[in-house]
Amino acid sequence: MQKGTVIKSTGSWYNVQLDEPSPAGASLLRSRVAGRFRLDDKKLTNPIAVGDRVAVAIESTGDEETGAIREIEDRRNYVVRQSPRKRHALHLLASNIDQAVVIVTVIVPDLKLGFIDRFLLMTEPFNIPTTIVFNKADIYGEDELETFEVIQQIYSDIGYDVLLVSAETGQGLEEFRELLRDKRSLISGQSGVGKSTLVNAVEPELELRTGELSDYSGKGQHTTTFAELFPLSFGGEIIDTPGIKTLSFNYLKPQDVAHNFREIFALSQECRFGGSCLHRHEPGCAVIESVEEEDDRVTDLRYNSYLTILEEVEGQNYWERRKV
Template sequence: MEGLVLKSTGSWYEVLANDISYTCRTRGKLRLKGFKTTNPIAVGDRVVFELEDGEEQQGVITEILPRENYIIRKSIKKTGHGHILAANIDQAVLVATLVFPRTSLGFIDRFLVAAESFRIPQVIIFNKIDILGDEERQIQQEIIAKYESLGIKCFEVSAKDETGITSVKNQLQGKMSLISGHSGVGKSTFLNLLAPHIEQSVKEVSDYAEKGVHTTTFAEMFIVENETFVIDTPGIKELGLIDIEKEELSDYFPEMREISDQCKFNNCTHTHEPKCAIQDAVDEGLIHETRYMSYLSMFYEEDSHR
């Protein structure tokens, strides 16, 4: 049978097929060609499995069907390995907060690049607008204007008082969406609003460190309603890029991709070369300086191309 992986706990997988949930394992090791991962099977994968002898809802996964896309980050456990957050997704959604805790623009840009490398549409949800002052709200509006100018959809919501939730629900309708974000940004509260049956545990942000407590251990897909799925991922502290060559990094910044062919040198790295169209665009205010700084940070990151 063919099924959709809803949940992975490392050695066992929950697989949905014909509206029935099966508990499956793998027989031996399934290796993917091209790169090393700590999880050969990810949430969102479509797999082939067979029932074990004498079992009605327990099976063995024998094959991973070709992926349309995936989002991967560096493994925090094994050097040189990647960890696939999710596969076969329609859009990548980042829940961010301007304060308590603050989501850095550098982290937002890394998430966007990771998704853009597979041309996965990106969405940013700015949560906790109920605790923003006038000045903070103005700063957030400027940040949103910057990202919307790049074609990225942005929403302002308060999961606490449900402001803006309807618009986000419409954006998720009929799609398979990866939902990610730092611990403490209100991701679990937001998911519980989308569909009360999700029942993700919620913990408060520490006043001392302004950091959330990890409440999600494994990535898991939830059915919001027919043909609408959301994938909840563990709170991510860092998003080390993997499988992106330094020479191609600027291709995943849409505003750079548009003008990079105007550089004097066809192998321009946009870091120091003369007559670089991207550096000129930054100087002229056509490319936001924060985006360029994010590019430099990723470019010079040790082993970012591995």
């Protein structure tokens, strides 16, 4: 048995970077899953995530040396999402990360505010620091810059770092590089936002594959098929993930949503019903009062996003949630 780190997921096979070379001198071992692994009794489409520390048994078949993953070390944290293909299953995106970085842009493709909130709801329950990076600043006009400034204020006020960068002109790239330095970062975003181009701009040797927007839909084309971990020459690692189209939450309960919108949870202490308040129509709700009074402690944009996700989570009946 040898130990290593999973650096790439390719469906049923995983690339494991070994701590020490194999008997045949390999440092990277193509490995399969041997045994059944679960995550808190939840149904997973992939039992192992990029970033996992594993123990593998080395197997030789002819001239090929492969591995069988027998054990997974306890995870420091992980990022999970509802499977886009199997409604009742979960998909592990990454594990043992120091931070998450979500790449967005105001235009080309047009910004979907709800996506930012959904991404944050994916990382917040696991206390994973998350930075919002707006790319393509070079094509922002006056209206787009105004939109960025409004959004930056909203998220900065509740404790999230927000960067404005351009992979084309170099604006903000040094700040982006420093954000990544000496940390393991999950890099994600919707297709077409320039995620791979931005990473290539600070680490050209990676040569991540990039794609163009569809002329027909104006949406991005997927250029990353599987999650993969890459070392950075200036220190740290990134886990590059496929472009995300949608994020849903079959693994959350309504109260989880309320507790993981930062500003809403902070204000809930002032609600008549405290932590059990869902902040929709309850009497004596401090969150509703804040929205109605427009005191900016809870903004309309974030509150409406909260209500949309809450309704969606509640729409999954008891038996559907049990199937997770």
